[in-house]
Amino acid sequence: MTTRRKAVALLSGGLDSMLAVKVIMEQGVHVEGINFFTGFCVEGHTHAIRQRDRSKPKRNNALWVAEQLDIKLHIIDVSEQYKKVVINPKHGYGANLNPCLDCKGFMVNKAHDWMQTNHFDFIITGEVMGQRPMSQRKDTMPVIAQESGAGDRLLRPLCAKRLPLTLAEREHWVDREKLFGFTGRSRKPQMALARQYGLDYAQPAGGCCFLTDESYSHKLADLWQAQGNKDYELDDIMLLKVGRHLRPRAHFKLIIGREEGENNFLEGYRKQFTHLRTVSHNGPLVLIDGEINDDDIELAARLAARFSQGRDAETVNVEVTPIGGSTRLLDVTPMANDTIPQSWYL
């Protein structure tokens, strides 16, 4: 009797990993999915926070794909361990603060650990050679296999025919002839295969990681520069996704809610930050990140007034509450829009 082999698949929720799973399941292998939460995943956080989007909650695509494929999915919080990948990537960053090669190596390494703990036989990913500029190149794909520790237990079913034989192929756990040799950035072969399998899939939504986003990366770089070291907490990277960020002085920045949902979300952080709110007019909740003096408070209050409905009023009454302190009121003149330097906007 032959043993039914077991593979763990890195499942992002996108088309490629979904197809990789399907290709291997079709060969009679038992597959379970694994999905890592790094804190930078684009999983509808902005959607969840913003009031206008809350009526159409976004699904988690990895769960949705797992359900379609009828496989188990294990979602694992690696946000703490992932810091070392973001802060000091051995292979450097891509166009923004995206450490794609280190990231893929990290995830395959975690999947390899999971595979060993759970007595699975090999790992599969949806990688396609030449599809991504850092992590999915002919010269970097072997680096991932080697540095992750997975070695020849890592199989990429969609481009396996362009890569050396892996253990699963050598041992005939899978038939190499039924794997693929996809290459390049075209999605047409994958879309054709999805049609063949009758699979519905999520349309690409501009990447799956905030670190590939220029604006987000700029805010993260600013955070590191302001605090004088490359470190972060989960709350820091969540707050970078929310509100308008302005840094009027090197030692503090403002996080300004842009609408009701963002204000509600920022409410949860009130006790950790000095915060401002306009009283005489409707306006945003503003958090101050940094150490501030009285002049800074005046400036922050004028900025808060600028983003309130009192922006054209002569004076706006602003409530200021320091961390652990008592609330006080200030009357300020809203800052004129054309006097706010563009360089303050992050």
Place this chain on the structure above:
Amino acid sequence: MSYHILDARRLLCPLPVIRTQDQAATLSAGDVLEVMCTDPGVMNDIPAWCRINGHTIKETKQNNGDIVITIEINGKN
């Protein structure tokens, strides 16, 4: 059978699902887990997670932005 409450309020998806998954792994068949959330994404994600893992949603309540999902744990963890 025992009753458990998980506070996942103010957490954004997929963290409520991860916390639910991790707590469910410690429970036994027939136990009930009440998950309190605020991210509306859980309305899709926790039921999907339950279907994948064979758990049963007993009740879903929404009140003023708070969401409470009550899950009966199956025996296949």
